[in-house]
Amino acid sequence: MVFFKRKVQFNDDLGFGSNPVTKNQRMLNPDGSANIERTGLPWFKFDDTYTRLVTMSWPRFFFVILIAYLIVNTIFAVLYNVVGIENLEGAKGLTLRDQFFDAFFFSAQTISTVGYGHISPQGFITSILAAFESMLGLLAFALATGLLYGRFSRPTSKVNFSKKMVIAPYEKGHGLMCRLVNLRRNQLIEVEVQMVMSYNETVDGKQIRRFYPLALERDKIGILSLNWTLVHPITEDSPLYEKSLTELQQAEVEVFVMLKAFDDTFSQTIHTRTSYQDEDIEMDAKFEKMHYHNEEGKIVMDYSKLDKITRTV
Numbered sequence: 001m002v003f004f005k006r007k008v009q010f011n012d013d014l015g016f017g018s019n020p021v022t023k024n025q026r027m028l029n030p031d032g033s034a035n036i037e038r039t040g041l042p043w044f045k046f047d048d049t050y051t052r053l054v055t056m057s058w059p060r061f062f063f064v065i066l067i068a069y070l071i072v073n074t075i076f077a078v079l080y081n082v083v084g085i086e087n088l089e090g091a092k093g094l095t096l097r098d099q100f101f102d103a104f105f106f107s108a109q110t111i112s113t114v115g116y117g118h119i120s121p122q123g124f125i126t127s128i129l130a131a132f133e134s135m136l137g138l139l140a141f142a143l144a145t146g147l148l149y150g151r152f153s154r155p156t157s158k159v160n161f162s163k164k165m166v167i168a169p170y171e172k173g174h175g176l177m178c179r180l181v182n183l184r185r186n187q188l189i190e191v192e193v194q195m196v197m198s199y200n201e202t203v204d205g206k207q208i209r210r211f212y213p214l215a216l217e218r219d220k221i222g223i224l225s226l227n228w229t230l231v232h233p234i235t236e237d238s239p240l241y242e243k244s245l246t247e248l249q250q251a252e253v254e255v256f257v258m259l260k261a262f263d264d265t266f267s268q269t270i271h272t273r274t275s276y277q278d279e280d281i282e283m284d285a286k287f288e289k290m291h292y293h294n295e296e297g298k299i300v301m302d303y304s305k306l307d308k309i310t311r312t313v
Contacts, residue, residue: 021200021209021252028256028275030161054150061151065144072140073111076133077104080126087126090119111137155263157272158183159224163307165255165276167234168286176214176232176240178257178276179287181306188224188261188270195219195232196258197239199251212239214255224261226301227290248278255281284313 021027026035053061080103085091091102106119110133121130162179170177182188195214200207215238217231234240240248258273288308291301 021198021254024249024252024277024279026275026277027198027254028273030163030274032273050147050150053147054154058151061147072136073104073107076107076111076129077101079129080107083125083129084123087121087123088119089122107133110134111140113137153266155266155268155270157259157261157263157270159188159259159261159272160306161257161274162287164280164282164285164309166282166285166287166309167240168284169312170217170231170233174234175217176234176238176255176281177229177287178255179227179229179290179306180257180259181227181290181301181303182224183303184265186263186265189222189264190220191222191224191228191259191261192220193228193230193260194256194258195230196256197253198256199239199248199253201251214238214240226299227306229287230257245278245281245283248281251278253278253281282309285309285311 029035053064056064077100080088081099085093085099085103088103088106091099091106093099093102102119109115109119110130113134121127159180159182165176165178167174167176169175193216195216197212197214199210199212201210202208214232217233221228232238232240255276256273257275258271260269260271262268263270286309288305288310290303290305291299294300
């Protein structure tokens with residue numbers, strides 16, 4: 001299928017290569033991550049531990065910390081029992097289970113340097129083991145504190161994109177539109193956006209993936225204080241000109257939206273992105289207005305209307 005009827009200048013260097021998309025698979029997930037299954041990598045890389053711990057989800061992070069805490073205390077509890085539970089003065093367990101838990105909770109007190117005084121080490125070997133665990137605990141909690149700080153201080157974006165794109169009336173024709181909004185109360189300045197369309201095309205009997213930048217009505221604003229509707233005017237120069245949804249589906253079209261802005265809270269540049277497939281494009285529809293003036297004349301933003309659309313026909 002030849003998507004263009006006239007010669008155009010392509011930009012094929014978007015980082016995804018020229019391999020065609022099959023079975024309507026996304027190249028970019030809605031959350032901005034690449035839809036790629038990676039194989040051949042080792043299950044664990046020590047030099048990548050910090051990155052994984054900082055970027056993983058909060059529930060998974062706390063689960064990893066909890067498991068590590070339990071494993072370390074279990075190891076030391078076993079060591080205390082191997083050295084001899086009688087060397088822990090105050091340990092009153094009679095069965096192996098009770099002795100293990102006496103050692104386990106003594107380990108938990110030692111590694112956190114709490115030390116309630118109910119159980120204390122006796123003997124040279126046990127004292128060395130307790131001293132080593134105490135030092136290990138100081139290092140471990142310093143590391144955990146650093147990880148927490150790294151997670152909290154890492155600049156992230158809370159820019160939300162609309163779930164759908166619409167082809168709505170625009171000027172004397174139509175425009176391809178999506179909408180975005182900043183969910184945080186901070187200010188994003190010098191906001192820049194790129195929109196790129198990707199599709200399959202058959203050239204000389206071989207199917208390849210094409211990438212074409214879509215010109216926007218406005219690709220840069222000074223400050224993002226309200227919502228921003230991105231508009232690609234569908235003119236005769238647009239690859240979407242006179243194209244039906246069926247043609248878009250046959251070409252397995254995917255539209256990438258990439259945003260870059262300066263966050264004045266973190267004083268750093270942030271990036272976010274999303275993608276839309278042909279099934280995410282609504283014809284003859286438009287977005288409902290998200291903001292209005294209240295009785296005092298103040299602008300009110302209704303974030304619940306980010307995905308609200310109405311039909312134009």
